[in-house]
Amino acid sequence: MAQASSDAVPRLERRDARAFMAAGGAFATLFLLALPTFGTAYTQNVLIQMFTFVALASSWNIISGFTGYMSFGHVAFFGLGAYTYALLVTRAAVAWPLAVLAGGVLATALAAAIGLTCLRLRGHYFAIATLGLGEALRIAVLGWDDVTGGGNGILLTPVKELVSSYYGMALVAALAIGLSWAVARSRFGLSLLAIREGEIAAGMLGINTTACKLWAFMLSAVVPGMAGALHGRFIGFIEPASIFAVLITVQMAVFALFGGRGTVSGPILGTCLLFLFQEQVWARFPYLHLFIFGLVLVLIVLLMPKGLLGLLEDRGWIAKGVVR
Amino acid sequence: MTESLLTVTDLVKRFGGVSALDGCSLKVARGNITGLIGPNGSGKTTLFNLICGLDTPDAGQIVFRGERLDRRPPHAIARLGVGRTFQLIQVFPELTALDNMMAAARDGSWGQSRARALELLAFVNLTQLRGERAGNLSFGQQKLLEFARMLMSDPGLLLLDEPAAGVNRVLLERLLDHIQALREQGKTIVIVEHDMNVVMNLCDWVCVMDQGRLLLEGPPEVVREDPRVIEAYFGR
Numbered sequence: 001m002a003q004a005s006s007d008a009v010p011r012l013e014r015r016d017a018r019a020f021m022a023a024g025g026a027f028a029t030l031f032l033l034a035l036p037t038f039g040t041a042y043t044q045n046v047l048i049q050m051f052t053f054v055a056l057a058s059s060w061n062i063i064s065g066f067t068g069y070m071s072f073g074h075v076a077f078f079g080l081g082a083y084t085y086a087l088l089v090t091r092a093a094v095a096w097p098l099a100v101l102a103g104g105v106l107a108t109a110l111a112a113a114i115g116l117t118c119l120r121l122r123g124h125y126f127a128i129a130t131l132g133l134g135e136a137l138r139i140a141v142l143g144w145d146d147v148t149g150g151g152n153g154i155l156l157t158p159v160k161e162l163v164s165s166y167y168g169m170a171l172v173a174a175l176a177i178g179l180s181w182a183v184a185r186s187r188f189g190l191s192l193l194a195i196r197e198g199e200i201a202a203g204m205l206g207i208n209t210t211a212c213k214l215w216a217f218m219l220s221a222v223v224p225g226m227a228g229a230l231h232g233r234f235i236g237f238i239e240p241a242s243i244f245a246v247l248i249t250v251q252m253a254v255f256a257l258f259g260g261r262g263t264v265s266g267p268i269l270g271t272c273l274l275f276l277f278q279e280q281v282w283a284r285f286p287y288l289h290l291f292i293f294g295l296v297l298v299l300i301v302l303l304m305p306k307g308l309l310g311l312l313e314d315r316g317w318i319a320k321g322v323v324r
Numbered sequence: 325m326t327e328s329l330l331t332v333t334d335l336v337k338r339f340g341g342v343s344a345l346d347g348c349s350l351k352v353a354r355g356n357i358t359g360l361i362g363p364n365g366s367g368k369t370t371l372f373n374l375i376c377g378l379d380t381p382d383a384g385q386i387v388f389r390g391e392r393l394d395r396r397p398p399h400a401i402a403r404l405g406v407g408r409t410f411q412l413i414q415v416f417p418e419l420t421a422l423d424n425m426m427a428a429a430r431d432g433s434w435g436q437s438r439a440r441a442l443e444l445l446a447f448v449n450l451t452q453l454r455g456e457r458a459g460n461l462s463f464g465q466q467k468l469l470e471f472a473r474m475l476m477s478d479p480g481l482l483l484l485d486e487p488a489a490g491v492n493r494v495l496l497e498r499l500l501d502h503i504q505a506l507r508e509q510g511k512t513i514v515i516v517e518h519d520m521n522v523v524m525n526l527c528d529w530v531c532v533m534d535q536g537r538l539l540l541e542g543p544p545e546v547v548r549e550d551p552r553v554i555e556a557y558f559g560r
Contacts, residue, residue, distance in 0.1 A: 187429070190419075194427040197416030201470075203398035204376060204408050205428040206477055210397075306418075 017318060021265070032170060036163050044162045048234060050275050051169040055227045056248070057255040057267035058176040062183055063220040064253065065261035067213055068196030069119070069126045073133035074252055077107035077221040079244040081228030083141060086154040086238055100168070100229040107225025108218050115217040120210055122199055138244035153239025156232065165234040172230060176223040181264045183219065192216050193262055258300050260309030269308060329354040329481060329512045330375070335384035337370055337536075344370040345381070346536035352481070357503065357513045359523040359544070362533035363557050368516045369411065371533075372483050376408050377401040388481065403430065407479030411486045411516075413466045417459030421450055421469055424458050428476035437476075444472040448502065464495040471502065482506065482513045488522050500526060524548060532556065 036044060056078065064070050081103030088094040088102055118129040141148045148154065159165065183189040191212050194202040203209050232238045259270025277296070282289040304311045312318045328351035337345040345367045352358050360368050373379045375386055377398040386393040393401050416424050422441055429437035445451050448468040453461060458469055467487070474482065487503070488496050503526065507513060517523050523530060523544065530547040532539045534556040540547065547553060 187426075187434070190423060190427045193419060193423070194416055197418055198414045200378065200398075201410070201414035201416070202427070203378075204402055204414075205473070206399050206402035206430045207427070208397070208399045 036166055041162060044166050046279065048162070048165050048169050050271060051166075051173040052227050052231055053251060053255055053271045053275055054268055055169070055173040055176040055223050056252040057259075057271045058173075058180045058264075059220045059223045059227075060249075060252040061220075061256040061261060061263075061267045062180055062192075063213075063216045065256050065263070065267070066183065066189060066192035066196060067216050069213060069217075070253075071130045071217070071220070072127055072249060072253075073130035073135075074220070074224060075244055075246065075248040076130075076134040076137045077110065077224035078228035078231070078248060079134070079137055079141070079240075080107050080110055081225035082232035082238045082243050083148060083154075083228075084225070085229030085232050086156055087147070089156065089233075090154060096233060100226050100233075103229030104222045104226040107221040107228070111218045111221035112214070115214040119213040119217060134244055134246065134249060138240045141240045141244070148240075151239065151241075153237055156236045156238075158236045159233060165230065168230050169227070169234070172223055172226050175226070177264065177268065179219060179223065180267070183216075184262075184264045188212065188215070196262065254297055254300075258307055260307030263307075263309055266307050266309050273308075327354050328352060329389065330514075331387045332371070332375070333385050333387070335371070335374060335386065336382045337367075337374060337379065338382055343536050345374070345384075347384070348533070348537050349384075350531050350538045350541065352512060352514055353529065354512050355507070355510055356528040357507055357515065357526055359527035359530040360514055360516045360533065361518070361520075361523055361530060361553075362539070366533040366556075367536040368533055369485060370536075372408065372485055372514075372516065375401075375483060376406060402477065402479070405477075405480040406483065407474040407477065407481070408483040409467075409470050409474055409485060409487065411489065413463070413470055415458040415461075415466045415470050415473070417457065419458060420455050421445065421458055421461065422454040424469055424473050425476055428473045430477050440476065444475055447475075448472045449498075464491055467491060467495075468499070471499070475506075480512060482511055484513065484515045484517075486516055486518065488517055488519045496522075520548075 032047070035047065039047075056074070060071060060074050081100075084103045084106045085096075085099045088099040089096060094102070114129065114133060118126045142150055145151070183192070191202065191207045194205070194207060195209050195212060199209055228243070232243070255270040255274050256267040257270070258274055259268065260266030274296075278289070278293060281292050285292060300307075306314070309318070330352040332348060332350050335345045335348040336343065344365075348367060348371060360371070362368055370379070374381050375388075375393060377393065377396050377400070381394050384394070388401075388404060388406065391404060393404070393406070396404075416427060419427065422438075422445070425441035425445060426437060429441065432440075442451065442454070445454055448471060450461075450465060450469060450472065453465065458466060461469060471487070484503070487499055491499060500522065503513060503515075515523070515527065527544050529541065530544050531541040532547060532550075532553050539556055540550060540552060542550075
């Protein structure tokens with residue numbers, strides 16, 4: 001088993017892993033904080049989008065990676081945040097940071113309402129309900145055109161500088177990482193993993209599975225609501241088809257699964273690698289990029305269902321349960 | 325008879341037209357190992373599921389330490405002190421053995437829980453494997469892990485669904501020793517078991533179920549000799 005290979009290959013043990021991750025994290029943080037002083041506009045644009053997806057993938061991971069309950073409609077929270085922001089700013093002249101927070105609050109409230117009805121049951125109902133959620137919201141926004149502008153969308157005051165978007169989105173990404181770190185190292189997080197691994201047994205051990213799932217779902221919606229709001233502010237124009245795009249949910253899921261579900265570092269790792277890959281493919285093969293991306297997905301699911309971190313663990317290159 | 329810890333009264337559970345339990349009543353005495361036997365389909369596992377809250381009864385009641393259990397959710401019943409193992413093992417395969425244990429810790433500090441988890445892993449000889457994923461353990465080791473995990477919250481009543489099934493002789497001896505040790509600690513244990521040797525050697529009291537009801541009960545030596553038991557298993 002894993003024992004044999006661990007003798008041959010030097011393995012990343014707990015203490016080394018912590019030091020390595022702390023050093024790497026500190027370096028990356030300093031570098032990213034300083035980047036607007038020397039980075040090009042293109043680099044900052046790419047990084048803003050990467051922050052967005054780190055925030056989304058890490059959040060999605062809290063419900064779907066930890067508890068195993070697949071949310072196929074997480075874009076609903078992103079879109080709701082964007083529209084909340086746009087309406088508050090254009091119609092009520094609310095200060096933008098407050099409007100961003102309002103996006104997070106409304107997204108959490110929506111998660112509570114959906115979770116209360118769908119998470120009492122075990123199994124696939126949740127996936128199906130959330131799949132409908134994103135689409136239902138898109139159609140509602142489209143139909144309610146005297147408020148939302150329908151298919152014409154909402155045009156926002158252009159933001160000329162990139163710095164506020166850059167640091168704003170970086171902060172939101174940091175919040176998502178902080179939340180998932182807090183979950184991962186808590187008893188609550190372990191309860192969520194237990195639910196994923198065997199919900200009946202988890203209940204029998206005294207874990208209130210319904211309450212845990214509901215909290216996880218609400219926690220997973222906060223940051224996407226805020227990220228949606230900031231995204232709207234950043235691009236300056238929102239309309240239903242692009243803001244509620246199914247592809248956005250697919251991306252958060254794929255990035256999180258590629259890195260390693262139910263871990264803190266997995267979604268970050270997955271987003272960084274796949275997002276850059278996606279950018280390269282998109283730039284070089286404008287007609288084939290979706291096909292290539294799809295092919296990569298199939299390969300991930302077939303060859304490494306536990307993600308990169310799971311693969312490294314199974315190979316015995318890092319000790320089990322060390323990198324979270 | 326000594327004081328009863330668990331009292332089941334006139335329990336009825338139907339699945340469609342089939343009555344899995346049809347007015348089942350029985351009492352479990354505190355500190356005893358009670359064997360629950362009966363042919364397939366006599367309602368043993370259904371009874372366990374109702375006690376644990378995995379299903380709600382159509383009629384009747386379940387009282388444990390003076391509290392009604394029926395219609396409570398599983399986690400609430402577990403927190404009242406009911407532990408259970410399954411006929412098909414239910415470890416958390418992708419979590420390490422130690423995390424399996426830690427997931428069952430409800431109160432106390434992280435350090436206290438960890439100390440208890442390690443103590444229980446030592447009790448079932450799994451200390452060496454604490455960092456291994458539960459899914460990589462052998463069948464017998466998983467069975468021991470599930471058993472130890474149930475003990476994390478120190479339940480007063482243990483429901484064991486076929487602990488001896490698929491277990492080799494050596495492991496079985498160890499499992500039986502563990503169960504005996506738990507009785508000496510004052511735990512009340514109910515065992516569903518098909519292996520008659522296990523039932524006769526281990527149990528203080530045996531309840532025989534047939535067609536969703538209690539057919540008869542008594543000390544193992546008496547039950548073994550009763551013609552109705554053989555009849556229930558093999559027909560007239």
